[in-house]
Amino acid sequence: DILERPEGLELGGDLRRVTIMMSDIRSFTTLSEQLEPAQVVTLINRYLAAMTDIIMAYNGTIDEFIGDAILAVFGAPQRRDDDADRAVQCALDMQAAMEEINRLNREDGLPEISTGIALNxxxxxxxxxGSERRSKYGFVGHPMNVTxxxxxxTAxxxxxxxxxxxxxxxxxxxxGDSQELKVKGIDELLRVHHILEAAP
Amino acid sequence: DILERPEGLELGGDLRRVTIMMSDIRSFTTLSEQLEPAQVVTLINRYLAAMTDIIMAYNGTIDEFIGDAILAVFGAPQRRDDDADRAVQCALDMQAAMEEINRLNREDGLPEISTGIALNxxxxxxxxxGSERRSKYGFVGHPMNVTxxxxxxTAxxxxxxxxxxxxxxxxxxxxGDSQELKVKGIDELLRVHHILEAAP
Known part of the structure; x- marks a missing residue:
């Protein structure tokens, strides 16, 4: 794992063009309050296991799980020409995988869930x-906040x-449709677009 | 490290009363845009190294670094009667440590920084x-969102x-002063208080 052995790469801080992915289960916190703790962990881990497999298959780098949220990047530590394309195809596969996850949830008497995915x-x-005691390969910059x-x-x-x-x-x-967002710290409105389908 | 060898503890999902800490360098993203990437990493790592040492000294569990933000909890995996007190004393020490961090920053021609710390x-x-391929000891629930x-x-x-x-x-x-906040998903206003000083 390249992230475990950073000596082969420049990790001291460099500027990288990446496509950032953030995803989140909608209303998960509210949902989780109606379940037993063990059910919550089963539900979240089934989801995260499936999403992790898909993100890794597209060579995405998972930065963090934050509760039910996933933060991943495409383009670091290794840049490829199709970073944005892989990120979008990955997101489409993640959405497609929700059907099977919800089938398993129904079988187990767990609620259905849906995820929203943002790319920037x-x-x-x-x-x-981080520090000598604890460090990670991580990312800083306005594009993270914008994502x-x-x-x-994202619904x-x-x-x-x-x-x-x-x-x-x-x-x-x-x-699909596009819309404009106001983002803190940025004067212009940000235009965002729905992705409906990959190239045939 | 107890987090690396979870077999000794119940980590399958249980409800825990914890005090959650989130901290963030104010305007760090904007600041970072005026610096070289290597300077940004120097600045952030000096700060995170100092904060990590203080949080660990108070037996806080660091959940994540998210860019310049720190998410930590007091009370899991091990509960102690003074979890909230240790969290507050830790936050006071973290703020006190900023003076030395900024002294070093000035010496290196780096900007001064300030941090805001929230506790809930x-x-x-x-x-x-997570999954078999990647997992972590993590936390889910409304108190995380509220924090x-x-x-x-927090300024x-x-x-x-x-x-x-x-x-x-x-x-x-x-x-010090208190104020009321509107929090998404919660009907009542949330009352928050400034902590100025520990017990003498």
């Missing part, structure tokens, strides 16, 4: 963040991508 | 979150604690 592309500082803001408005079952991610994609995706 | 006490589900909301309004140099944390403290702290 921009330059971030990537490096080993979080997009995720805030269950949706994939919302920023204009910068759209511009980074190869042609052929089916794009 | 409540019942969360704690357990091993994040308090952190949003540099401040410590804001929720009413529930205040009620969990032993007497003797010097408390």
């Amino acid at each position: 592309t921009g330059d971030v500082i990537a490096g080993n963040i 979080s803001r997009i995720e805030d408005v 269950g079952g949706e994939i919302l991508i920023s204009e910068s991610t759209l511009q980074s994609l190869k042609p052929g995706y089916r794009i | 006490t409540g019942d969360v589900i704690a357990g091993n979150i 994040s909301r308090i952190e949003d309004v 540099g140099g401040e410590i804001l604690i929720s009413e529930s944390t205040l009620q969990s403290l032993k007497p003797g702290y010097r408390i």
Whole structure:
């Protein structure tokens, strides 16, 4: 695992163009209050296990699980020309996988869940963040905050991508409605787009 | 490290009363845009190293570094009677440590920074979150979201604690102004208090 043996890579802090993914189970906290703690962990872990497999299959780097939220990047530590495309295809596969997850949930008497996925592309500082006692390969920069803001408005079952991610994609995706967001610390409105389908 | 060898503890998902800490360097993203990537990593790591040492000295459990933000809990995996008190004393020490951090920053030609620290006490589900390929000891529940909301309004140099944390403290702290917050998903306003000083 390249993240475990950083000596082969420049991890001291460099500026990287990445596509950032944030996903979140809609209303999970409220849902979790109606369940036993062990059920909550079963539900969240079934979901995270499936999502982890898909993200890794697309060479995404999982930065964090934060409760039920996932933060991942495409393009660091290794950049590839199709980082944005892989991120979008990954998000489409993640949404498609929810059907099977909910089938298993119904079998186990657990509630159905839905996830919202936000993607944004921009330059971030990537490096080993932390101390000698505890460190991780992590990311800093406005594009991280912007992704979080997009995720805030993403409904269950949706994939919302920023204009910068759209511009980074190869042609052929089916794009749905777009909308404009106000983001703290940024003067212009941010345009985001629904991704409906991959190139045929 | 107890978190590395979970077999000795019940980590399958149980409800725990914990005091949650979130801290954040104010305007760090904007600050970081005026610096070289290596300087950003130097700045953030000096800060995180100092904060990690203090949090560990108070037996806090660091859940995550998320960029420059720190998420820690007091009371899991091990509960102690003074979880809330240790969290507050830890926060006071963290704020006190900023002076030395900024002295070193000035020496290195780096900008001064300030941190805001939010504390909240409540019942969360704690357990091993993730998959076989990647898991961590993590936390789920409304008190996590509430802490994040308090952190949003905490200014540099401040410590804001929720009413529930205040009620969990032993007497003797010097408390400053209080204010009320609207939190998504919660009907009543949330009362938060400034902590100014520990018991003499």
